[in-house]
Amino acid sequence: MPAVDEILAGKDICICAGSGGVGKTTTAAAIAAGMAERGLKVCVLTIDPAKRLADSLGLKELGNEAKRVDPALIERQGIEMKGELWAMMLDAKATFDELVARQAPDEESRDRVLGNRIYQQISSALAGSQEYMAMEKLFELHTEGRFDLLVLDTPPTRNALDFLDAPRRLTQFIEGRSLRVFMRPTGIAARVAGRGATVALGVLKRIVGFDLLADLAEFFNAFSGMVDGFQARAKRVNSLLSDPHTCFLVVCGPQGEPIDEAVYFHRKLVEAKLPFGGVIVNKVHYPAERLRGDGGDLEAALAEKFDASPPSGVEQAAREDLAARVAANFADYQALAERDARNIEHLAAELRSKGVIRVPYLDEDVHDLGGLAEINRYLFASADERVAIAAGRA
């Protein structure tokens, strides 16, 4: 598996995808910092990052636009940054409003949408809009061309399809063509649609209520002048995702469930013909050297070690007890390491030629620039270097 900088060579966009709780935000920030260190002007788009990470990047008062991370802050960590690191926190509602303003043919149409009650609810509260807006912002920044590389930390979705499908679904909803047709029962289209449709509408009214249908029709009408613009844009957003200069990195953890999800995500990306770059597995327990013989030998060796130079004030019996605890703990760690190795082997087999980058389970949480640099020792190391570093740590 090549290092992240080799995978991202010549790419404009890196999309970090995966389920929640696997360190996606941290990984995206680390990749952005690492690429900036190597001379690129990079912007990381993140969603709701943990406050301490945000603080460490100087993102405290950040709105819906990119802001440069103070180079002095980075230098204080002993990192020499040749490029520039920028970051922004995504605001789905503000992005949606901007998009409407851009697509509206005139102020009146714009205000009609922005003031619409249904719009106000779906633009912030409901599922799907966040995913779409993340991609919309990505598209906008890419079009502006201010950055060499954009790194997107995708919102956690319940499954991969929801995310990839978001632009299509949302545009489809806004389009509302069929409903607009049906709501004008005297129109030619309704006559073409036929009596069956009229009956269906009648039944629907019974379930949904006439008022809500009328409100929905008003919502779709407010959007009517912008539907083409929205559709064209969604198409361009989609083609940006499949562009060869875009790269999807799947982020996951080493347990069975996240690994299964990574396998599934990879399959969906391939099916959708989206450019897949590799998988990053976080928090991996590296297997240590195999035990020679059984655990008893290790315990004895440990006890001998403690006897040779006893921990101050620790009695013989306590030393044996400590040796036993250290050996038991080691056995627990080895079991986790073996599980991780097994799961990653399964993942690697599923991905065929494409590889896997493992980042070890570090002793400390990663939530500042120093921690990101620690992760980057692995992300940006060649395969040989990674093995060497891991052996050093094990």
Next chain:
Amino acid sequence: MPDLLDKRLVFVTGKGGVGKTTVAVALGLRAAAAGKRTIVCEVSSQENASRIFDHTEVGFHEVEMEENLWSISIDPDESMREYVLLQLKVRAMRDMLFRSRIFTYLAAATPGLKELVTIGKIWELAQLDRKVKRGRKYDLVIVDAPATGHGIGFLQTPRTFAAIARVGPIHSQAQELDRLITDHEHTGTAIVALPEEMPVNESAALERELRSEVGVAVDRVYLNGLYPERFSNAEAERLAEIAAGENGAVRAAARAAVSEHRRARSQRAQLARLRRRVEAPVKTLPFLFEPDLDLEAARRLAKRLH
């Protein structure tokens, strides 16, 4: 038994990857053992719970896993079919509607509709007088809630729909669902967190939002995966020295012990932070050093729930 299980409906929520399913199943085992007829609901069609029970996929059926314990995977499309049939009462009319273009369009494209009908099914399961055929009466419904970007999204759906439809059947039914979710006497939530910096921050934010924006009762925060304190500071210092000077298995074992000690300590600092930052009582659950979380693991966790 945790008093949380005296409620009729419990949402187990939290960010992805924190162990929600295991905690939901453990709560279910505990309640069932106490004689409560309990059902554990999954909502994202992932069948993680049936995986724990080592059961084949349960799908949209109420399947008995153990004495007093059932499981269901709530599929939004099936929930929608069931709901519309209950409204229209005539199967042929329902099928006609489902075949119509206008309905399939609205059902597929309306944002949040899947979440709404899922909560509708949860409501239905929690009814004492169930309208669906052969509907069993449950004492307790436990929901393994989906992990969403904003944890509140799912639970907020009824309120959002009630606001979108100002009047009419959707409005009143969405309000009914919202009343159920915010009924502090009968409905509770448990947040599952991990003892790390970001998950602690996120759990605190989630609790705040659940209380202020959704208005639900947050009864518990379970801090999951807490490492045991296996070594004292003095022992860890000595082991670090050994790790620096040795080779082979001794070194690796000493290194693993030092890692465990550091993790256990930083986790205790996170536990203290969590306790300071949330209002609900924080209960801890041990990290299980096992390769795969199976039913035995869930049983062991169930005993530790309080």
